Amino acid sequence: MYPNAIFVGFALVSTTVAQTPYGLTWNFNSSNFFDNFNFVEAPDSAFTNGFAKYVSQDKAESNGLATIADSKVRLGVDTTNNYAASSTGRESVRLQSRESFDNGLLVADFAHIPVSGCGMWPAFWIYQGETSSSYSEIDIIENVNGESRNSHSFYTSEKCTVNRVIPDVSERTEDCTYDREPGQGCSYMAHEGTFNQGFNDNYSIVATQIESDGIKIWYFNEDEVPEDLRWDNPAPQDWSVEPSLHITPDDCDFDRAWRLFHIVINITFCGGWAGDIGGVWNNPGTLGEKSCAAQTGQVSCKAWVGENPGDFEDTYFEFNSIKLFQRS
Numbered sequence: 001m002y003p004n005a006i007f008v009g010f011a012l013v014s015t016t017v018a019q020t021p022y023g024l025t026w027n028f029n030s031s032n033f034f035d036n037f038n039f040v041e042a043p044d045s046a047f048t049n050g051f052a053k054y055v056s057q058d059k060a061e062s063n064g065l066a067t068i069a070d071s072k073v074r075l076g077v078d079t080t081n082n083y084a085a086s087s088t089g090r091e092s093v094r095l096q097s098r099e100s101f102d103n104g105l106l107v108a109d110f111a112h113i114p115v116s117g118c119g120m121w122p123a124f125w126i127y128q129g130e131t132s133s134s135y136s137e138i139d140i141i142e143n144v145n146g147e148s149r150n151s152h153s154f155y156t157s158e159k160c161t162v163n164r165v166i167p168d169v170s171e172r173t174e175d176c177t178y179d180r181e182p183g184q185g186c187s188y189m190a191h192e193g194t195f196n197q198g199f200n201d202n203y204s205i206v207a208t209q210i211e212s213d214g215i216k217i218w219y220f221n222e223d224e225v226p227e228d229l230r231w232d233n234p235a236p237q238d239w240s241v242e243p244s245l246h247i248t249p250d251d252c253d254f255d256r257a258w259r260l261f262h263i264v265i266n267i268t269f270c271g272g273w274a275g276d277i278g279g280v281w282n283n284p285g286t287l288g289e290k291s292c293a294a295q296t297g298q299v300s301c302k303a304w305v306g307e308n309p310g311d312f313e314d315t316y317f318e319f320n321s322i323k324l325f326q327r328s
């Protein structure tokens with residue numbers, strides 16, 4: 001008995017210390033942000049049928065769509081010009097990180113996320129779509145119009161079902177496989193106050209942990225940021241704040257399903273989600289708010305977005321930094 005007990009005790013100790021600590025791999029901030037991202041020049045109609053025209057870095061910098069001030073990186077949309085509903089759409093930006101990563105802890109420190117009434121569809125997300133043989137996508141900040149909860153969607157070309165630990169509701173199935181039924185995947189609504197102005201009032205940091213045993217997403221307000229994270233030495237297993245989302249593998253190899261991620265930041269308008277054709281323009285919000293058609297008195301999303309530049313002055317992302325931590 002005695003030797004066994006000692007052995008068991010020893011084994012427990014060695015498993016708890018076995019986890020290699022996270023080290024800082026990327027630190028994108030005002031000093032190097034644009035060196036680490038490409039601006040993708042294209043109409044959003046090439047991607048999601050949105051009413052946005054993504055401009056080049058030169059144009060974004062000269063028009064004030066991409067700026068650096070007070071150690072913050074600001075990415076926004078044109079707030080002065082009008083656009084015909086028949087045009088490509090409002091000028092905006094789409095940035096994609098040059099490098100990719102497979103796993104780790106991605107920590108985005110936001111000074112601001114986009115806010116607006118109607119028509120906007122911003123996204124801060126990670127994906128790999130460069131090779132046709134596989135696909136992975138995790139949406140970290142995304143929703144439309146006046147919604148107040150952030151929507152996290154997961155897509156992979158691998159056969160992949162997951163267990164939902166947190167939250168206790170999901171919009172779609174626990175089958176994250178993308179090509180089983182095109183457009184499907186799994187999707188989870190974060191808690192109230194995680195999108196639009198509610199986020200800006202309360203939060204600054206969103207941390208996404210992707211490892212073979214699970215994916216977690218935390219929201220931190222200024223007072224809650226763990227001390228170890230402030231010092232670039234995060235130990236998420238010790239954090240006292242519960243994640244807002246936690247999924248674990250059911251029938252899924254997470255190392256194969258979730259990998260080769262590029263960070264993408266884009267803001268579009270209308271399109272397949274926010275718009276009036278196939279989108280939610282005519283539907284009430286998820287908490288029962290008036291539809292955008294009812295709020296604006298405009299049946300066409302494109303007409304509203306095209307004619308109301310001043311409405312999008314708060315439709316911008318502002319970053320303090322984006323950091324990636326990995327176990328060596």
Ligand SMILES: *[C@@H]1O[C@H](CO)[C@@H](O)[C@H](O)[C@H]1NC(C)=O
Pocket residue numbers: 026027028029030031032071
């Ligand atoms: C910004 O990132 C660079 C490069 O990673 C780093 O050396 C610098 O300390 C960072 N600046 C701030 C204010 O954190």
Ligand SMILES: *[C@@H]1O[C@H](CO)[C@@H](O)[C@H](O)[C@H]1NC(C)=O
Pocket residue numbers: 044047048050121122123266267268
């Ligand atoms: C951003 O671009 C991707 C295509 O790469 C598209 O699927 C997505 O809907 C776009 N989202 C926004 C908010 O522009």
Ligand SMILES: *[C@@H]1O[C@H](CO)[C@@H](O)[C@H](O)[C@H]1NC(C)=O
Pocket residue numbers: 192193198202219221
């Ligand atoms: C702010 O965030 C905290 C911690 O996540 C949460 O408990 C609180 O309800 C939030 N307040 C608002 C107004 O959303």
